[in-house]
Amino acid sequence: MDGSTIEISTHISLSSVDAADWNACACPEAEAGRAMDPFTTYRFLKALEDSGSVGAGTGWDPHYLTAHQDGQMIACAPLYGKSHSQGEYMFDHNFAQAFERSGGRYYPKLQIAVPFTPATGRRFLTRPGHEVNGMSALVQGAVQIASDNELSSVHATFCTEAEALAGAEMGLQHRTSQQYHWDNDAYANWDGFLDVLASRKRKMLRKERATAQGFGGDIIQLTGDQIEPHHWDAMWEFYQDTGARKWGQPYLTRAFFEIAHETLRDDILLVFAMQDGVPIAGALNVIGRDTLYGRYWGCTQNHPCLHFEICYYQAIDYAIAHGMKRVEAGAQGEHKLARGYLPVTTHSLHWFGDAGFRQAVGDYLEAERKAVGEEIEILTGYGPFKKVNVEEQE
Incomplete structure (x- = not known):
């Protein structure tokens, strides 16, 4: 230069x-x-x-x-x-x-x-x-x-x-x-990932997914134009609850979610647990070129293993389906280790x-x-x- x-x-x-x-x-x-x-x-x-x-x-x-x-x-x-x-x-x-x-x-x-x-x-x-x-x-x-x-x-x-x-x-x-990241070793699907786990851990993950998915509703993934304003209303409610418990008050304002609907929808993956058409738990992920970033989670009902399903296993599903290299699941949390997220x-x-x-x-x-x-x-x-x-x- x-x-x-x-x-x-x-x-x-x-x-x-x-x-x-x-x-x-x-x-x-x-x-x-x-x-x-x-x-x-x-x-x-x-x-x-x-x-x-x-x-x-x-x-x-x-x-x-x-x-x-x-x-x-x-x-x-x-x-x-x-x-x-x-x-x-x-x-x-x-x-x-x-x-x-x-x-x-x-x-x-x-x-x-x-x-x-x-x-x-x-x-x-x-x-x-x-x-x-x-x-x-x-x-x-x-x-x-x-x-x-x-x-x-x-x-x-x-x-x-x-x-x-x-x-x-x-x-x-x-x-x-x-922190803990999940790496995609060119897995063809979820079962391909399970195949590289030790038997006891493989059984645990299968049991957790079955337990979570039996909560009495459906789990959906939304991104881009699939995301509608009422989805942000639900995510804001989840985020407020988690933020109040973790940090005393949420860092992001309600206006951020409104602006995100206009300018960031293509960068966002929402995962919701739906019961009778109403979101009762959800996670917000941000999509990079080769990495999915897990950011926020919350719920209005508590169901066994649903947190693992919404935050970690659904993120792995999305990464595999879209050929992404990794999932970054945010800060802290040694419980991620047993679920394939390594330090x-x-x-x-x-x-x-x-x-x-x-x-x-x-x-x-x-x-x-x-x-x-x-x-x-x-x-x-x-x-x-x-x-x-x-x-x-x-």
């Missing part, structure tokens, strides 16, 4: 950023089909903003970062000022407490992330051909903004492993965690302005990475799959 100047800008609204320019960096592959990562598309981030799910009063203040060179946007990032650590799923409360005990002010901080979304994807969105200089410009820009405003830190959560390694080379601190490493990058605190965090993260790696190795061994070179006992 030439040595022309790169100009960094921040924007408090995506309305001041051209949608085509943003998507040329976030999802250039979408010109020939689906976006790899639906969460960093202009339409998804704009839905969060326009619905009031982020912005004033939420603790997620948009400061979208863009980089221009020779009049062309070469990179961008979903950057937010945070006044708390909620909705991130890469928890840093221990950092905040330690920083403030030492006399510092941890909040506000800067967060490069998709709000409320623990799904791995690119966070430093670069136009093809500008991967190196684009990411470097965004990192330098975010750090400079934090320094100029005397902010404690910058965090990029659920970035790709490649970004994590590149960021570490730039002086950022690399953190790891883990994988997730990544984040961090910068702290205080040199002493940065050193202390570095020591902690080194030990944490080792512990995460060991935990993943142990948990993988408890997976439901047949053991190599061990004859299965029926």
